[in-house]
Amino acid sequence: MTELSKIRNFSIIAHIDHGKSTLADRLIQRTGGLTEREMQQQVLDNMDIERERGITIKAQTVRLEWKGCTLNLMDTPGHVDFAYEVSRSLAACEGALLVVDAAQGVEAQTLANVYQSIEHDHEIVPVINKIDLPAADTDKVKAEIEDIIGLDASNAVLTSAKSGIGIEEVLDAIVDRIPPPTGDRDAPLKAMLVDSWYDPYLGVVILVRVMEGTLKKGQQIKFMQAGTTHLVDRVGCFRPKLTQLEELGAGEIGFITAQIKEVAQTAVGDTITDARKPADKALPGFKEVQSVVFCGLFPVDANDFEKLRDSIGKLRLNDASFTFEMETSAALGFGFRCGFLGLLHLEIIQERLTREYDLDLITTAPSVVYHIELTHGAGHVELHNPADMPEPNKVETIAEPWIKAVIYVPDEYLGPILKLCQDRRGIQQNLTYVAGRAQVTYELPLNEVVFDFYDRLKSITRGYASFDYEQIGYREGDLVKMNILVNNEPVDALSMIVHRSQAEARGRHMCERLKDLIPRHMFKVPIQAAIGGKVIARETIAALRKDVTAKCYGGDITRKRKLLEKQKEGKKRMREYGNVSIPQEAFIAALRMGDDS
Numbered sequence: 001m002t003e004l005s006k007i008r009n010f011s012i013i014a015h016i017d018h019g020k021s022t023l024a025d026r027l028i029q030r031t032g033g034l035t036e037r038e039m040q041q042q043v044l045d046n047m048d049i050e051r052e053r054g055i056t057i058k059a060q061t062v063r064l065e066w067k068g069c070t071l072n073l074m075d076t077p078g079h080v081d082f083a084y085e086v087s088r089s090l091a092a093c094e095g096a097l098l099v100v101d102a103a104q105g106v107e108a109q110t111l112a113n114v115y116q117s118i119e120h121d122h123e124i125v126p127v128i129n130k131i132d133l134p135a136a137d138t139d140k141v142k143a144e145i146e147d148i149i150g151l152d153a154s155n156a157v158l159t160s161a162k163s164g165i166g167i168e169e170v171l172d173a174i175v176d177r178i179p180p181p182t183g184d185r186d187a188p189l190k191a192m193l194v195d196s197w198y199d200p201y202l203g204v205v206i207l208v209r210v211m212e213g214t215l216k217k218g219q220q221i222k223f224m225q226a227g228t229t230h231l232v233d234r235v236g237c238f239r240p241k242l243t244q245l246e247e248l249g250a251g252e253i254g255f256i257t258a259q260i261k262e263v264a265q266t267a268v269g270d271t272i273t274d275a276r277k278p279a280d281k282a283l284p285g286f287k288e289v290q291s292v293v294f295c296g297l298f299p300v301d302a303n304d305f306e307k308l309r310d311s312i313g314k315l316r317l318n319d320a321s322f323t324f325e326m327e328t329s330a331a332l333g334f335g336f337r338c339g340f341l342g343l344l345h346l347e348i349i350q351e352r353l354t355r356e357y358d359l360d361l362i363t364t365a366p367s368v369v370y371h372i373e374l375t376h377g378a379g380h381v382e383l384h385n386p387a388d389m390p391e392p393n394k395v396e397t398i399a400e401p402w403i404k405a406v407i408y409v410p411d412e413y414l415g416p417i418l419k420l421c422q423d424r425r426g427i428q429q430n431l432t433y434v435a436g437r438a439q440v441t442y443e444l445p446l447n448e449v450v451f452d453f454y455d456r457l458k459s460i461t462r463g464y465a466s467f468d469y470e471q472i473g474y475r476e477g478d479l480v481k482m483n484i485l486v487n488n489e490p491v492d493a494l495s496m497i498v499h500r501s502q503a504e505a506r507g508r509h510m511c512e513r514l515k516d517l518i519p520r521h522m523f524k525v526p527i528q529a530a531i532g533g534k535v536i537a538r539e540t541i542a543a544l545r546k547d548v549t550a551k552c553y554g555g556d557i558t559r560k561r562k563l564l565e566k567q568k569e570g571k572k573r574m575r576e577y578g579n580v581s582i583p584q585e586a587f588i589a590a591l592r593m594g595d596d597s
């Protein structure tokens with residue numbers, strides 16, 4: 001065990017691309033964790049593990065030795081979807097490096113994490129990275145750190161992680177400025193479960209920060225929230241190579257394994273104690289992680305249902321924050337209703353199913369959870385799927401989740417941002433300018449953000465805006481369910497909950513989009529948007545008259561064949577709907593609001 005006064009536990013806070021990974025690699029390299037060759041190997045290995053466990057969303061940790069001190073570097077996920085994991089990783093540290101790009105300056109996402117870090121009473125060491133860039137302006141960035149965050153930046157460490165400048169200064173600053181942990185190593189064991197992941201060889205690996213007492217190999221431990229007991233069979237740390245140890249004392253960070261089969265048994269934030277000599281109180285701040293965004297995932301080919309079930313089960317082994325249950329849709333057949341922490345999380349899972357498990361999927365419109373009060377005191381419903389919306393006459397009130405969003409954007413893009421937020425029923429809270437950039441705070445309904453808000457934000461600001469949000473609770477709204485009817489049949493996978501004031505515009509837009517997306521048939525196909533029995537928008541796809549090959553003028557036979565092949569290929573990816581075929585892309589494309597939203 002390392003003496004308490006010789007331990008430093010820290011994390012690195014940075015906006016995406018400001019150089020967090022590069023700096024971490026340099027710190028490992030400089031402290032002799034790896035040779036140059038192993039370093040390259042390491043980077044590759046890491047990427048493999050990353051893919052394996054979707055690390056972008058998980059925290060890692062590395063133990064470094066510098067000038068007689070043991071430094072534990074804890075990586076944190078950068079995205080708001082994983083805010084709770086960030087918060088638990090931060091709770092395991094006493095300090096943080098705040099890495100800011102010398103050319104880009106402070107960004108909104110950096111802010112959210114810095115504020116969390118400040119709330120944890122961390123000592124924060126500002127690091128201005130990429131000073132090798134011609135556009136680097138360290139004075140301006142220092143001023144931003146002081147003005148926007150309110151941290152003293154006069155002794156910020158200047159680095160170029162890429163060229164290896166300032167790395168020793170960073171290590172010295174960690175030792176000199178970040179305080180050592182405290183804790184009584186003879187007290188009953190209290191360790192925080194910071195993270196866990198599934199390893200094919202080791203089973204579930206649990207990352208812990210010991211707060212009090214000592215955690216040993218062979219010890220019988222108890223998870224205080226889950227109430228389960230396990231026998232510790234390995235204790236160790238990553239240097240970054242896995243190194244086994246006999247024990248971890250208060251103040252130390254490391255891992256344990258205890259023959260656990262599923263990460264679902266290991267809730268982040270749980271307190272681990274000694275089963276025989278338990279602590280009387282768990283560590284504060286434990287939170288059950290809840291899904292925020294739901295959508296249906298259906299196989300394009302109904303025969304893939306079992307494969308989808310298997311793949312989802314496998315992903316879940318490694319990611320307990322994602323939930324699923326079976327769902328049937330008249331339009332799409334058998335599939336799963338899945339819950340996610342946020343949009344990024346949804347995209348990661350969807351992408352992994354498509355790429356790693358080679359599944360062709362239809363994703364229905366993401367939806368938030370609505371709270372519905374039924375009439376005549378008939379109770380309360382949490383609506384996860386618009387298709388399950390009760391009849392309008394049974395609904396007393398509907399409430400929807402709201403968020404507080406902070407958008408940070410160069411001045412010239414402010415106008416379009418304000419319009420976007422206004423169009424999405426946003427309520428402006430605050431607007432300030434710092435160093436040529438605007439910081440806007442809006443309250444927005446989450447349902448207006450879940451589909452394409454990020455995309456729109458990125459495209460109207462050419463990627464210069466940064467965006468961050470937190471949930472602020474439920475508010476009642478005038479919300480209605482809008483059905484889409486194709487050839488007079490409702491397509492359940494396209495139904496959505498919308499605000500009444502926007503129903504008509506959105507309905508019209510959907511119909512127009514679908515008109516372009518659904519191919520012509522031998523008969524006229526009406527497309528309608530309706531609220532209850534009332535049609536609010538309508539388009540018609542004219543009947544098909546000509547043979548598709550007609551325009552080949554009978555000349556080139558290979559060309560004709562190609563066209564027919566292509567048509568066949570297209571067929572495979574269609575869903576038969578009554579007697580109408582709807583292509584897979586239509587389900588997602590129809591929901592994108594585009595410029596006219």
Ligand SMILES: Nc1nc2c(ncn2[C@@H]2O[C@H](COP(=O)(O)OP(=O)(O)OP(=O)(O)O)[C@@H](O)[C@H]2O)c(=O)[nH]1
Pocket residue numbers: 014015016017018019020021022023078129130131132133159160161162163
């Ligand atoms: N010029 C210059 N480029 C750097 C420096 N540090 C990092 N970069 C580059 O910046 C890009 C982002 O660096 P990463 O270390 O991947 O950034 P990150 O913050 O870890 O990004 P994510 O992993 O996406 O969160 C890479 O192309 C790096 O090569 C630096 O000191 N100078």
